[in-house]
Amino acid sequence: MATIHSTAIVDEGATIGETTRVWHWVHICGEARIGDGCSLGQNVFIGNDVVIGNNVKIQNNVSVYDAVRLEDDVFCGPSMVFTNVYNPRSAVNRKAEYRQTLVRRGASLGANCTVVCGVTIGEHAFIGAGAVVNRDVPAYALMVGVPARQVGWMSEAGDRLQGIGRTTDQAGVTYELTETSCRRL
Numbered sequence: 443m444a445t446i447h448s449t450a451i452v453d454e455g456a457t458i459g460e461t462t463r464v465w466h467w468v469h470i471c472g473e474a475r476i477g478d479g480c481s482l483g484q485n486v487f488i489g490n491d492v493v494i495g496n497n498v499k500i501q502n503n504v505s506v507y508d509a510v511r512l513e514d515d516v517f518c519g520p521s522m523v524f525t526n527v528y529n530p531r532s533a534v535n536r537k538a539e540y541r542q543t544l545v546r547r548g549a550s551l552g553a554n555c556t557v558v559c560g561v562t563i564g565e566h567a568f569i570g571a572g573a574v575v576n577r578d579v580p581a582y583a584l585m586v587g588v589p590a591r592q593v594g595w596m597s598e599a600g601d602r603l604q605g606i607g608r609t610t611d612q613a614g615v616t617y618e619l620t621e622t623s624c625r626r627l
């Protein structure tokens with residue numbers, strides 16, 4: 443059974459993996475699905491229409507709103523922000539217009555970054571602290587700034603990858619880089 447702190451509120455029906463840890467003041471809505479081995483830090487909110495894979499780390503003060511999907515091994519830095527309405531107006535109900543955000547396996551989202559809804563963040567991409575992501579992000583891309591621009595590539599271990607062609611990171615894993623792509627060999 444998941445480890446859930448006594449101050450957390452887990453609505454009836456939520457699915458939470460056995461070895462997942464839920465820390466202080468978390469709120470999980472009843473239709474959320476959360477995998478195994480995850481950690482939900484203090485003051486995290488998980489909406490109903492949310493699917494979270496295994497081994498996902500969500501740091502303090504992150505709200506995972508409806509229409510967000512997080513695959514396995516995703517890291518959400520403290521106070522980063524998801525969105526689900528592209529053009530919100532308080533007087534206009536846009537609940538039928540949510541845009542889906544997909545964060546693929548192994549991606550890291552830096553502290554205080556914002557992900558504008560409707561984008562896909564590729565496998566093992568790395569979003570720098572404070573970036574605003576408003577376009578799809580290629581696998582392994584390192585993105586920084588407002589709006590986020592690609593400044594390089596990051597390995598699965600979180601090392602910068604340099605050059606074009608084959609390169610090996612500090613963990614001994616080899617990647618093939620082109621001007622526009624990165625793949626693990």
Ligand SMILES: CC(C)(COP(=O)(O)OP(=O)(O)OC[C@H]1O[C@@H](n2cnc3c(N)ncnc32)[C@H](O)[C@@H]1OP(=O)(O)O)[C@@H](O)C(=O)NCCC(=O)NCCS
Binds near residue numbers: 551552569572602
């Ligand atoms: C991206 C990061 C990993 C640094 O990677 P790095 O390979 O060491 O990059 P560098 O520091 O050499 O920076 C490369 C360039 O990007 C810029 N840059 C790096 N991080 C940036 C950021 N978050 N926002 C804006 N610009 C950034 C640098 O200023 C530098 O610019 P320059 O070439 O004009 O001088 C780090 O800055 C970062 O954002 N880490 C995330 C930390 C975090 O959120 N942790 C959460 C858990 S506590």
